[in-house]
Amino acid sequence: MLLLLPAGILAQGCPAECQCSQPQTVFCISRRSPAVPQGLPRDTANLYMFENGIRSLSRDSFAGLPALQLLDLSQNLIPGLPRDVFQPLAGLRNLDLSSNQLHEVTNESFHGLRLLERLYLDRNRIQAIHPAAFDSLENLLELKLQDNRLQALPPLGLPTLLLLDLSRNRIGALEPATFHVHNLESLKVAGLGLRSLGEELLQSLRNLHELDVSDNLLARVPGALKQLRGLTKLSLAGNGQISQLHPEDFQELRDLQELDVSRLNLRGLPRDFLGSFPRLRAVTAAENPFNCVCQLSWFVSWVSSSKASLRRSDETRCHFPPKNAGRLLQHLEYADFGCPATTTTTTTTSKATSPKLATATPSTGHVPPEPSTPDASPEDGSPTPTPFTAPEGPPSPPEGTHLCPPRTCLNEGVCQLDASNHVECACPQGFGGLYCETQVQATAPPPAATQAPAQPKQIAIKHVGGTSLKVDLQNYIQSKTQLKGIRLTYWNLSGPDKRPVTLSLPASLPEYTVRALKPNSSYHLCVGPLGDQAHEQDLCVEAQTLHLTHQQHAPVTQRKDANLALVVVPAMASVLLLVAAMAAGSYYVRRKRRQKAQSVSGAGSSGPLELEGVKAGLEKAEPAGHGPKTAATTAAATGLECEVPLMQPQYTSAAPTPRAARPSYF
Known part of the structure; x- marks a missing residue:
């Protein structure tokens, strides 16, 4: 049996409940012990101790490990870091303390770790960080602080830092003097409650490639994006107050490769907006209340012809008009957008005639008139082209307004586009709503002295x-x-x-x-x-x-x-469940009597739990306490999460975090 074990698994000096293998890697996983194991090999370079139930660390917990380069203490119960606890680990480069119960980071927590490159403190309970906590980490490349309870962040003077994640804390504003990280490439500040992102904050981050400002309270696209010409990945998702995207805010992002504008309040996209990113590989626009009218018809042709992929396409749907509501945007035909019918004119020459299409300008959607004078005519003698005339239909909008797609307004409402290219409807008497879709009961208004707005009834x-x-x-x-x-x-x-x-x-x-x-x-x-x-x-x-x-x-x-x-209804539900159970028992007794009358019961006869649909489920169930127990299954059961350093992608200590479900527009 010893020959069947992997080489080096029984290395000399390996602690109980651990696995040691060469080159110098020790796995102590799911030990359920409150202390760090003793007797670790002196030449250990990589030590994994996630999900051990460790409740405390002491100053001598890691003594005698001078060669250690990677330490994974994630998914434990560590409430604090003693002074100089990591002092013996002068060569440590990766430290993972995620998913613990740390409350603060002091100025002595990481003394002696001058070579540290990756520090993961995410998913703790950290409320305060000492201003000098990271001063000695002069070679730090990655710092993860997401999912903590920070309300403020001290100035970070980390000249070599490349990745900083502050997402889902309680930091309502970021001061311009916070970041002294000129080489930063990835900044994630999702879910902080930010209402703005100042230009001064980002003006020194000229090397930034990835920016995540999702799930904040931004009312518009930050103007600071114009300074980030090297940006390749941008996420604005979840800022529900953003209702418009202006091309000028993105004009400097020529290298953008991934763009996420999902879960905003977009009713449309500027014409050919995505065509201004020549290197775009993926775009996400899901869960927006899109108005699938003529101004958005370009998007379908872009999806079919572009090399970029539309992510979450099954959640990119129309919100209006009613005939398109709920339909997948990429499955619409050009005719589904209700664009104005094009007109053709021909010339009376001996050559083959060619149609001339009346096209709409990209910015307004109206058809420009043909430049002509009353006495002018083509030199070849052909008749003057007939100008475009709109077909007969509902009352025309006032002169000077833009042309809307037909059937945009319901119930004979008059449609026009405002200065921001948004649909507006002038509704006839008796109808209301954004598109005249709601019937309003006309009532005589009270006298001016006593007129008051109608009080809405309670909602249920x-x-x-x-x-x-x-x-x-x-x-x-x-x-x-x-x-x-x-x-x-x-x-x-x-x-x-x-x-x-x-x-x-x-x-x-x-x-x-x-x-x-x-x-x-x-x-x-x-x-x-x-x-x-x-x-x-x-x-x-x-x-x-x-x-x-x-x-x-x-x-x-x-x-x-x-x-x-709330008290009576659950009681009635309990009574109904009891009646259903009694009925099922009666059915089972009658069934057993019929079975006994037809044949003699054998060893394979049904037992008292073998009602229809029950036995099959029991046979497929895995017996409790059996089967291999892995770190991934244990982590899934406890709900804990962990990330290992990027230098070690082959070791995964927990399942990835599932994406939170979002409410649908439909």
């Missing part, structure tokens, strides 16, 4: 499982006139992350289901008119999501007797 919330809430919008829509759209905002009152999430919904939507919520949590939901900021007149309600084991309950409203419904 229904539970849909343990992670979804259905919002009834019908009463709110009926209480408003000329409602262009609905702004739905919600945030979690129970968890640490109380940043609001804002969605833009059409005024014709009677209800909307908010998904991917936390179970057994309190949420604050507000409904207001689209285009306005949050106001005290918004209709708000608080609702509690269910535990994952509960079933759908009765509606939750702002009434005082709401708690009674």
